[in-house]
Amino acid sequence: MSASTAPPVPEGLVVPDDANALQAGVWPSGAERDGDGVLAIGGVDVQRLRARFGTPLYVLDExxxxxxxxxxxxxxxxxxxxxxxxxxxxxxxxxxxxxxxxxxxxxxxxxxxxxxxxxxxxxxxxxxxxxxxxxxxxxxxxxxxxxxxxxxxxxxxxxxxxxxxxxxxxxxxxxxxxxxxxxxxxxxxxxxxxxxxxxxxxxxxxxxxxxxxxxxxxxxxxxxxxxxxxxxxxxxxxxxxxxxxxxxxxxxxxxxxxxxxxxxxxxxxxxxxxxxxxxxxxxxxxxxxxxxxxxxxxxxxxxxxxxxxxxxxxxxxxxxGPAGVTLYEVGTVKPVRVSDDLSRVYVSVDGGMSDNARPALYGAQYSARIASRVSDAAPALARVVGHHCESGDIVVDAEYLPGDVAPGDLLAVPATGAYCLSLASTYNYTPRPALVAVRDGDARVLIRRESIDDLLARDTGAAPIEGTTTPVPTERFQEHP
Missing domain, CATH: 3.20.20.10 (Alanine racemase)
Structure with missing residues (x-):
């Protein structure tokens, strides 16, 4: 079912008592919030992960x-x-x-x-x-x-x-x-x-x-x-x-x-x-x-x-699957009136269908939580969307997030260990995220982040961009006679 034909609030989605709580069975068993409310996976603070590796970021609990x-x-x-x-x-x-x-x-x-x-x-x-x-x-x-x-x-x-x-x-x-x-x-x-x-x-x-x-x-x-x-x-x-x-x-x-x-x-x-x-x-x-x-x-x-x-x-x-969490940074937040009695908040993040194609392919449902803090704001119906030029670029179709979700917040989507990186694309010339493994308070890169230079290096007609090291191709593909 596509987002356009799906009900605004999917069956089974209820207003949570605590929009900060990590749902049992959905998150890695080692995922928890520290005393400041910051999510940690495998003993690693997600704020540290963002500072060290950037976002979007696939995190895998080894x-x-x-x-x-x-x-x-x-x-x-x-x-x-x-x-x-x-x-x-x-x-x-x-x-x-x-x-x-x-x-x-x-x-x-x-x-x-x-x-x-x-x-x-x-x-x-x-x-x-x-x-x-x-x-x-x-x-x-x-x-x-x-x-x-x-x-x-x-x-x-x-x-x-x-x-x-x-x-x-x-x-x-x-x-x-x-x-x-x-x-x-x-x-x-x-x-x-x-x-x-x-x-x-x-x-x-x-x-x-x-x-x-x-x-x-x-x-x-x-x-x-x-x-x-x-x-x-x-x-x-x-x-x-x-x-x-x-x-x-x-x-x-x-x-x-x-x-x-x-x-x-x-x-x-x-x-x-x-x-x-x-x-x-x-x-x-x-x-x-x-x-x-x-x-x-x-x-x-x-x-x-x-x-x-x-x-x-x-x-x-x-x-x-359950061992993976994807981290995004919130870019914009926009309330949208769906009907006379229903509004939702569109939360735009710095990833999207290029790093998780399953919602667009299958109408797959995911959940999300603010990972960089906790909030006592009332839950608000939200839709987490990506930055791609597609109306179907949906990361989480429907979720209740704290109503004060704001630009700069770190958002975490659980259960993304399977069929996310493996289905990832470079749509809209978007480099694919890094994959890091966390264990015992340490993190290491399994797959490095792709760069725009990486993408341009495959384009045989590209000239170098000022300030980059993208090579100018010296040979052209020759057709067989």
Whole structure:
């Protein structure tokens, strides 16, 4: 739903008793206000962060990320162990990927899932072994597949008949045997935004259920490929286990059918587990989600009298999302009369849809708090907007902030660890923010802030701007004859 058609006050948004309070379950567990009312994350005062790194600024609580990684892995491993089985957990790198995050995941016992040549390059630059990596994508290029086989990526998730043939030819040429999973469209419709649902029939990913046996037979006939199992992903930001259970039932039925042709060691149920972005969100605990999915798979296997395969899962958002907070500086504040009985305050900040595209893409809801102080002013209905030349440039569609919110205030938006930096753009020639990790009172840069010089350096016709070091391009792109 777009902002123009959404109700002025979303269902579930209520006037808070305290517009300074940090909503439980939305903010990192280590986020707190000091005696002066200034927000601290990972023991670091956000005023210090603004002074040192500027705004907008992505802040990631490293301890929160690590704790969530451990908890998620433990939840799925315990759920599988109750049935005498095993589970492996891949961190879905598309949520947020840096070399440091890759290392954190490996140190916490997770594998890493990538879905582009660039993400693969990040994982390899982190210095980790390629064998525990999974590689997704509906249109992997030949060079990308060459690279995956060359470095020994453990599992490639094949998405089309053409990719099967391409990958087999590469493996043959290199004298390798590449393990693959087949991505399946189970036909389960996840309760999420249409752009986030990935298992319905009319979309780009994977093989239809009826087409999988032929694809698997082809893989088994090719000496350069090893069929390792099935994969399904039903969508993202899903709160209930029902869709996962329904998908698991269809996958196990197909798995049982394919066992007649040989061993199938792995069944990958994907990820997509939801988090709280506002106090109105109530996601299930990851332990409950894990138990529900694994119990469903185990029950389906028992009914068919087949062994429980090793299970794999691909969480991303649930690990990094709640660990992230974005800091903005307020630039202007403007009251706007919405109707005879409703007004709201437009709070403009120095970021926007270039650093968080989700509200514009999906109508995603976020919350916000003044981070540089506390206030006893009465709560006022506010809309936090960016500086971009778009009416849809909304950061937080509706929130109650203290009515004295003012230029210069530091505003914090929680639950921005996932799909914010990874979706960031340079729209309106806006440099992308820095990403800093905080831990034990210290902060360090994971991704440096982009500059206008960086952007101009890619423009081959740009002359240097007075006072900058932007180079003048010395060579022009030459068309091939």
């Amino acid at each position: 301890d929160e990320v690590r704790a969530r990684a451990r908890r998620t892995r433990a939840a799925f491993e315990a759920a599988a162990a109750r049935h005498g089985g095993r589970a492996r957990v891949y961190y879905a790198g598309k949520a947020l990927l840096t070399t440091d995050i890759v290392r954190w995941m490996v140190e916490e016992g997770l594998r890493v899932d990538v879905c582009s040549a660039g993400e693969l390059a990040v994982a390899l630059a982190a210095g980790v072994d390629a064998r525990p990596l999974g590689y997704h994508g509906n249109n992997k290029s030949v060079p990308a597949l060459e690279r995956a086989v060359e470095v020994g990526v453990g599992t490639v998730i094949v998405d089309s008949p053409i990719e099967i043939e391409r990958l087999a030819a590469i493996a043959d040429r290199r004298g390798a045997v590449q393990s693959v999973l087949v991505r399946v469209r189970t036909g389960v419709h996840a309760e999420t935004h249409a752009f986030l649902a990935t298992a319905h029939e009319d979309q780009k990913f994977g093989f239809a259920l009826d087409d999988v046996p032929a694809a698997v037979a082809r893989i088994r006939a090719l000496p350069g490929l090893r069929f390792a199992g099935l994969h399904a992903h039903i969508g993202s930001q899903i709160f209930e286990a029902d869709g996962f259970r329904a998908s698991a039932a269809r996958l196990v039925e197909l798995h049982a059918e394919l066992l007649a042709g040989g061993d199938i060691p792995l069944l990958n149920l994907g990820g997509g587990f939801g988090i709280a972005y506002t106090a109105a969100d109530a996601p299930r605990a990851i332990e409950e989600i894990a138990a529900g999915i694994v119990d469903a798979v185990a029950d389906q296997c028992a009914v068919r009298g087949i062994p429980l395969p090793e299970l794999a899962f691909e969480p991303g958002r649930v690990i990094v």
